[in-house]
Amino acid sequence: MSVRVSRRSFLKLGAAGLGASSMAMMGFAPEQALASIRHFKLTGSTMTRNICTYCSVGCGMLLYTRGDGAINVIDQVYHVEGDPDHPVSRGSLCPRGAGVLDFINSETRVKYPEVREPFTNEWKRISWDEALDRIARHMKDDRDRNFETHDDKGQLVNRWLTTSMVAASACTNETAYLTQKIARALGMLVVDNQARV
Amino acid sequence: MKGVNHSFGSAPSGIMEPPEVLLPQPDIFARRALRMRELAEQVPPLADFLSFMARMVQAQQQVLDGREPAWRPTPGAFDVALEHGMPPLSAASLRRELDWRADLAALLDALELHVAERQSPLLEALRAKTDDQLEELAELILEIKPGTDADRGLLPFVAAAMQVAWARLALALPRTPERPTGAARSLCPCCGSRPVASVIHIEKDRQGVRYLHCSLCETEWHLERVTCTTCHKGGQLHYFGLDEADGKLALPAQAEACGHCNSYLKIVPREFNASAEPLADDLASLVLDLMLDEQGTYARNGYNPLLIAG
Numbered sequence: 001m002s003v004r005v006s007r008r009s010f011l012k013l014g015a016a017g018l019g020a021s022s023m024a025m026m027g028f029a030p031e032q033a034l035a036s037i038r039h040f041k042l043t044g045s046t047m048t049r050n051i052c053t054y055c056s057v058g059c060g061m062l063l064y065t066r067g068d069g070a071i072n073v074i075d076q077v078y079h080v081e082g083d084p085d086h087p088v089s090r091g092s093l094c095p096r097g098a099g100v101l102d103f104i105n106s107e108t109r110v111k112y113p114e115v116r117e118p119f120t121n122e123w124k125r126i127s128w129d130e131a132l133d134r135i136a137r138h139m140k141d142d143r144d145r146n147f148e149t150h151d152d153k154g155q156l157v158n159r160w161l162t163t164s165m166v167a168a169s170a171c172t173n174e175t176a177y178l179t180q181k182i183a184r185a186l187g188m189l190v191v192d193n194q195a196r197v
Numbered sequence: 198m199k200g201v202n203h204s205f206g207s208a209p210s211g212i213m214e215p216p217e218v219l220l221p222q223p224d225i226f227a228r229r230a231l232r233m234r235e236l237a238e239q240v241p242p243l244a245d246f247l248s249f250m251a252r253m254v255q256a257q258q259q260v261l262d263g264r265e266p267a268w269r270p271t272p273g274a275f276d277v278a279l280e281h282g283m284p285p286l287s288a289a290s291l292r293r294e295l296d297w298r299a300d301l302a303a304l305l306d307a308l309e310l311h312v313a314e315r316q317s318p319l320l321e322a323l324r325a326k327t328d329d330q331l332e333e334l335a336e337l338i339l340e341i342k343p344g345t346d347a348d349r350g351l352l353p354f355v356a357a358a359m360q361v362a363w364a365r366l367a368l369a370l371p372r373t374p375e376r377p378t379g380a381a382r383s384l385c386p387c388c389g390s391r392p393v394a395s396v397i398h399i400e401k402d403r404q405g406v407r408y409l410h411c412s413l414c415e416t417e418w419h420l421e422r423v424t425c426t427t428c429h430k431g432g433q434l435h436y437f438g439l440d441e442a443d444g445k446l447a448l449p450a451q452a453e454a455c456g457h458c459n460s461y462l463k464i465v466p467r468e469f470n471a472s473a474e475p476l477a478d479d480l481a482s483l484v485l486d487l488m489l490d491e492q493g494t495y496a497r498n499g500y501n502p503l504l505i506a507g
């Protein structure tokens with residue numbers, strides 16, 4: 001291709017450039033335009049490409065968040081639309097996916113690990129470290145208690161049937177691969193995926 | 198939308214298949230002029246400027262409709278380029294062939310009765326230029342250079358004539374070129390020029406799809422949404438818009454700004470206003486450029502030949 005691509009040939013269109021611009025040289029005074037800045041407010045939003053987490057179709061989404069990515073600003077998603085460039089969904093979303101905004105901003109959305117201890121009716125927030133430690137403890141105890149090396153006929157099986165795993169639909173191929181590896185390495189046979197639902 | 202054909206009939210595939218490249222429509226300038234007049238009323242500080250530009254764009258339509266150029270490419274002239282993904286109307290190689298100077302003369306004639314006192318010396322100055330001098334002005338435009346103060350006021354007229362000459366050829370192309378790939382994704386597949394701005398269309402077969410609009414030949418080509426038009430990354434795209442003091446949306450144009458390379462190109466979503474048009478709405482949203490320049494983070498990457506900064 002003979003065309004030159006120069007990434008850095010940006011153009012300056014500011015107050016100084018406008019004073020000497022073709023507009024000024026053609027006899028149109030730029031003062032009014034410059035003064036009119038005061039009448040407007042600059043608004044910023046950020047757009048992010050994402051995949052719907054609800055089912056295995058995996059439709060493409062564009063998420064609009066308020067704010068221009070400035071540090072220390074908590075962004076809030078305020079609009080969601082189908083991604084017209086997504087090869088699977090080409091801009092369409094089913095009612096479930098189209099309603100994802102309410103899910104994102106829901107008061108009852110789970111944003112951190114919580115535990116309801118036995119014999120209580122209250123959810124208590126815990127740290128990720130504590131949550132992972134406790135899950136690991138439960139898994140280890142259950143596996144130590146119930147792991148079967150041989151079945152009734154004495155055949156080697158090495159299986160763990162008392163715990164199962166449900167994986168999430170918003171996962172990449174790589175996540176799915178690791179999920180499978182970990183579950184099978186533990187001897188877990190009952191594995192399902194929310195994407196199938 | 199393409200259908201799926203069976204032996205017992207056909208069914209719509211149901212999936213949108215937007216065209217990759219859109220060649221200009223024959224009434225491109227008339228529609229732009231209409232939009233500019235609309236914007237002249239909406240943006241009082243630019244009213245005079247936009248009204249004048251509306252006249253100029255209307256004159257472009259007149260020249261496009263009324264003049265048969267002295268030179269037309271032979272049928273099949275662009276086959277090789279089209280086949281090999283080269284821009285068939287490459288600005289650099291066609292500049293000497295096209296009689297855009299005759300288009301300029303016709304444009305000046307069409308404007309004659311409409312210019313105010315302040316602008317008529319510009320027409321005289323252009324008429325007094327020799328062919329070589331005009332070619333120098335054309336070169337400034339193709340190389341995106343500001344030129345001298347004296348020349349700068351003449352450049353938009355020259356650019357307008359060149360737009361007519363190139364749009365005429367783009368209109369007559371036997372088929373559309375393929376969309377550009379790789380590093381050339383943001384350069385026009387017809388003539389290799391830079392875009393003025395992006396537009397998001399609303400028609401059924403291209404709803405929500407973004408196209409870049411050429412600054413020279415008026416062709417549009419698809420570039421995925423949420424992709425920087427300079428560095429082609431997609432992770433940090435911010436959209437700046439203009440609100441009135443009372444919070445109402447002032448104009449549909451936004452600046453699509455990239456946090457990776459700190460450049461921006463205007464983007465005009467037509468869902469806010471179906472008649473919005475990239476070149477006209479870019480001009481009318483000049484305040485957005487001024488505000489972003491004041492803020493200082495992002496540099497402009499769009500080239501609008503009807504407003505050349507000094």
Ligand code: SF4
Binds near residue numbers: 054058059094097
């Ligand atoms: S829930 Fe709907 S929008 Fe989400 S991936 Fe499935 S089909 Fe697509």
